[in-house]
Amino acid sequence: MANTVRLLDAVLDPARELALFHAAHAESGGITSFLGQVRGQGTELLELRHYAPLTLPGMRDLAQLCQSRWQLDGMLILHRTGQLAPGEPIVLVAAAAPHRRQAFAATDYAMDHLKSESWFWKRERRAGTWQWIEPRPDDYAAVQRWG
Amino acid sequence: MAARLVFLGRLEDAAGCAEREVAPGPLEAVLGTLEPDLAIALLGERVRMAHNGVLIAERGGIVLGEGDELAFLPPVSGG
Numbered sequence: 001m002a003n004t005v006r007l008l009d010a011v012l013d014p015a016r017e018l019a020l021f022h023a024a025h026a027e028s029g030g031i032t033s034f035l036g037q038v039r040g041q042g043t044e045l046l047e048l049r050h051y052a053p054l055t056l057p058g059m060r061d062l063a064q065l066c067q068s069r070w071q072l073d074g075m076l077i078l079h080r081t082g083q084l085a086p087g088e089p090i091v092l093v094a095a096a097a098p099h100r101r102q103a104f105a106a107t108d109y110a111m112d113h114l115k116s117e118s119w120f121w122k123r124e125r126r127a128g129t130w131q132w133i134e135p136r137p138d139d140y141a142a143v144q145r146w147g
Numbered sequence: 148m149a150a151r152l153v154f155l156g157r158l159e160d161a162a163g164c165a166e167r168e169v170a171p172g173p174l175e176a177v178l179g180t181l182e183p184d185l186a187i188a189l190l191g192e193r194v195r196m197a198h199n200g201v202l203i204a205e206r207g208g209i210v211l212g213e214g215d216e217l218a219f220l221p222p223v224s225g226g
Contacts, residue, residue, distance in 0.1 A: 049155065051153070051155055051218055051220065053197065053199075053200025053218075054200065054202070079225065079226075090226065111226060115224070115225055116223065116224070118223060118225045118226075119220065119223055119225075120223055120224060120225030120226075121156030121157075121221070121223060121224060122224040122225065123156075132160070132224075133224045134221075135223070
């Protein structure tokens with residue numbers, strides 16, 4: 001089954017996207033999803049940059065890797081670019097599979113790799129000052145546990 | 148026609164711009180024309196490079212031709 005992988009430069013509507021994904025996988029045993037959104041806690045604005053020649057091809061490879069690693073009916077990977085306000089969705093990952101464990105694992109794996117191995121650069125504005133964000137040690141540890 | 152350097156993430160701040168046109172030539176010669184602080188930042192151990200959209204495994208021997216694009220990619224942070 002084909003994967004759906006997109007970069008969005010405007011609003012990501014998780015309810016609509018998940019409804020479409022559910023409709024496309026009505027025969028699957030289960031669907032898991034993860035929605036990442038901009039944290040508040042002092043962040044005024046978040047900006048996501050990407051590098052077009054690498055970012056979307058890398059996301060497609062990631063979806064394909066999930067397909068080869070687990071028995072899946074399909075993957076959904078949507079990632080925002082541009083400026084986002086607190087509470088706005090940044091990333092939506094979903095996996096449809098015959099059985100739940102594959103779906104949970106593929107979603108988890110895709111998120112770990114999007115955080116620290118996909119071609120995105122994130123900066124945030126706090127108290128009027130922009131600062132680039134680098135992955136935390138936790139993010140690298142999360143990706144390494146997959147071997 | 149010039150070659151183009153592209154600076155991602157924090158390297159954009161170091162360069163003061165997202166991209167810059169440079170005279171084509173070997174990478175060492177191109178870097179030699181930049182501000183020393185910027186050249187040092189670009190050669191950081193954790194900075195990867197993509198030549199015309201393709202990741203480079205080995206840094207040695209890169210030569211920028213007319214119209215080429217070399218992107219400098221610092222550690223990423225998505226999701």
